[in-house]
Amino acid sequence: MNTAFYLRRLHSLAGLVCLGAVLFEHIFTNSMALGGAKALDGALAMMELIPPLIFLALEIGAIGVPLLFHGIYGIYIALEANNNPGRFGYTRNWCFALQRWTAWFLVFFLIWHIGYLRIFEKGMNGTHISYDLLQSLFVGSPITACLYVLGMFAAIFHFCNGITTFCMTWGITKGPRSQKVVSVLSMLLCAGLCLVTLAFMSSYFLMV
Amino acid sequence: MSDNQKVRFIIERQDSPDSKPYTEEFDVDYRPGLNVVAALMEIQQNPVTVDGKKVAPVVWECNCLEKVCGACMMVINGKARQACCALIDELKQPIRLAPARTFPVVRDLMVDRSVMFESLKKIQGWVEIDGSFDSVDAPRQNPYTAQVAYEISHCMTCGCCLEACPNVGPQSDFIGPAPTVQAYLFNLHPIGKYDAPKRLEALMQKGGITSCGNSQNCVEVCPKSIKLTTYLAQLNRDVNKQALRNIFNV
Numbered sequence: 001m002n003t004a005f006y007l008r009r010l011h012s013l014a015g016l017v018c019l020g021a022v023l024f025e026h027i028f029t030n031s032m033a034l035g036g037a038k039a040l041d042g043a044l045a046m047m048e049l050i051p052p053l054i055f056l057a058l059e060i061g062a063i064g065v066p067l068l069f070h071g072i073y074g075i076y077i078a079l080e081a082n083n084n085p086g087r088f089g090y091t092r093n094w095c096f097a098l099q100r101w102t103a104w105f106l107v108f109f110l111i112w113h114i115g116y117l118r119i120f121e122k123g124m125n126g127t128h129i130s131y132d133l134l135q136s137l138f139v140g141s142p143i144t145a146c147l148y149v150l151g152m153f154a155a156i157f158h159f160c161n162g163i164t165t166f167c168m169t170w171g172i173t174k175g176p177r178s179q180k181v182v183s184v185l186s187m188l189l190c191a192g193l194c195l196v197t198l199a200f201m202s203s204y205f206l207m208v
Numbered sequence: 209m210s211d212n213q214k215v216r217f218i219i220e221r222q223d224s225p226d227s228k229p230y231t232e233e234f235d236v237d238y239r240p241g242l243n244v245v246a247a248l249m250e251i252q253q254n255p256v257t258v259d260g261k262k263v264a265p266v267v268w269e270c271n272c273l274e275k276v277c278g279a280c281m282m283v284i285n286g287k288a289r290q291a292c293c294a295l296i297d298e299l300k301q302p303i304r305l306a307p308a309r310t311f312p313v314v315r316d317l318m319v320d321r322s323v324m325f326e327s328l329k330k331i332q333g334w335v336e337i338d339g340s341f342d343s344v345d346a347p348r349q350n351p352y353t354a355q356v357a358y359e360i361s362h363c364m365t366c367g368c369c370l371e372a373c374p375n376v377g378p379q380s381d382f383i384g385p386a387p388t389v390q391a392y393l394f395n396l397h398p399i400g401k402y403d404a405p406k407r408l409e410a411l412m413q414k415g416g417i418t419s420c421g422n423s424q425n426c427v428e429v430c431p432k433s434i435k436l437t438t439y440l441a442q443l444n445r446d447v448n449k450q451a452l453r454n455i456f457n458v
């Protein structure tokens with residue numbers, strides 16, 4: 001039945017399409033913090049225009065299930081690798097190892113991030129997520145802010161390097177030249193998204 | 209170059225498949241053009257360590273001495289490569305030799321690479337014919353792909369690419385780049401291509417092409433300069449098409 005093949009391709013699609021979309025949504029919405037409390041709260045209110053039942057279905061179907069699948073199967077994949085950039089220090093091999101190291105970091109980061117903000121605060125305490133809440137969270141604890149920045153960097157690198165490997169996995173880029181072009185473009189995207197993240201995260205500290 | 213210049217070798221040894229590895233150091237007289245196999249032959253003739261201890265000669269494999277048989281693959285200064293074409297002049301000294309531990313160690317630098325043969329059986333690394341053709345009747349190689357077929361046919365199952373691949377090893381069941389890419393060679397063959405769906409099916413199984421994680425170490429280390437990652441990407445296309453054919457039953 002070629003289960004291995006379909007699982008692996010599904011893992012790849014879940015990562016690029018579902019989780020990639022979530023990542024872009026996160027960066028877009030959170031970058032509203034650059035415009036201050038009004039802008040971010042406005043963006044969050046826009047999301048609440050989606051009917052709650054549909055929103056929950058989206059959260060479970062388009063985020064929860066793909067993330068759990070990609071994460072759990074990803075751990076299995078990561079355990080199959082014996083990372084060796086120390087011996088074979090080629091750029092792509094470093095990216096390969098970083099893809100797995102960022103994955104491990106994301107496992108812990110996402111459990112903490114989703115567990116605390118979505119499940120504990122919003123889900124169980126019914127807290128309204130707002131600019132003020134995030135600002136007090138970050139400014140109150142710079143370590144938390146640092147971990148969030150690292151979590152974002154990890155997710156951004158993992159996603160952008162994932163674009164490069166996705167194109168190889170699906171046979172979209174075949175030769176070294178096209179693979180190089182995609183890898184340079186995706187690393188530029190990586191740098192850009194990291195800068196945006198740094199900007200909106202530091203704005204919480206600059207606008208106290 | 210002074211006559212009595214020595215080359216120091218630090219060799220990781222192991223007496224039997226299950227015994228503990230240890231290292232021993234040897235000095236070999238330098239001479240122009242010396243390579244690792246030639247140096248190992250010197251050590252074999254006079255197996256005395258730098259401490260003056262006489263030991264059992266170091267065991268390794270070689271045949272062709274010209275990078276075509278694949279037998280002499282070992283880890284030289286951390287990298288998987290062929291010992292017969294590793295020139296001392298181009299290596300950092302002291303030179304460290306170790307067996308390629310992706311494969312079971314038989315003794316010292318000698319490993320058992322038969323797992324690659326088993327993998328070639330899995331992907332049907334042969335062409336199914338009964339009898340032979342007169343040359344006029346034989347199906348012709350496609351002139352447009354003959355160059356690629358020729359290139360891939362250079363593979364000498366040395367195992368450098370498997371030793372370098374982070375996804376090959378006891379922690380995984382990946383058959384590795386060399387046997388995977390051989391499937392493409394036989395799929396290009398005018399008779400072999402009839403079995404292409406079978407080979408692609410084999411590559412879609414657990415341990416097949418989907419276990420590749422695109423680290424591209426294989427293409428960096430292949431001593432025959434086979435464009436492994438290009439053919440892996442081509443095979444990724446081919447298995448996708450095969451999957452669509454399976455799903456839509458065409």
Ligand code: HEM
Pocket residue numbers: 011012013014015016017019020023067070071072074075077078099100103104106107110155156158159161162163165166167169420421422
């Ligand atoms: C929960 C923790 C996560 C783990 C354990 C994980 C694990 C992995 C692993 C091991 C790979 C390499 C797969 C391969 O080489 O075939 C991978 C690829 C990928 N991941 Fe993740 N990942 C996680 C979260 C994420 C997130 C949050 C995103 C999106 C932002 C993402 C997007 C991707 C993409 C696009 C790929 C490339 C797919 C491909 O090469 O075909 N992953 N992931």
Ligand code: SF4
Pocket residue numbers: 369372373374375376384385419420421422423424425426427436437
């Ligand atoms: S590209 Fe694939 S086959 Fe080649 S070394 Fe990397 S993981 Fe192994």
Ligand code: SF4
Pocket residue numbers: 362363364365366367368369370385386429430431432433434436
């Ligand atoms: S593909 Fe290259 S490195 Fe791999 S076994 Fe064949 S010749 Fe050796």
Ligand code: FES
Pocket residue numbers: 269270271272273274275276277278279280281290291292293
């Ligand atoms: S002895 Fe044949 S490849 Fe080195």
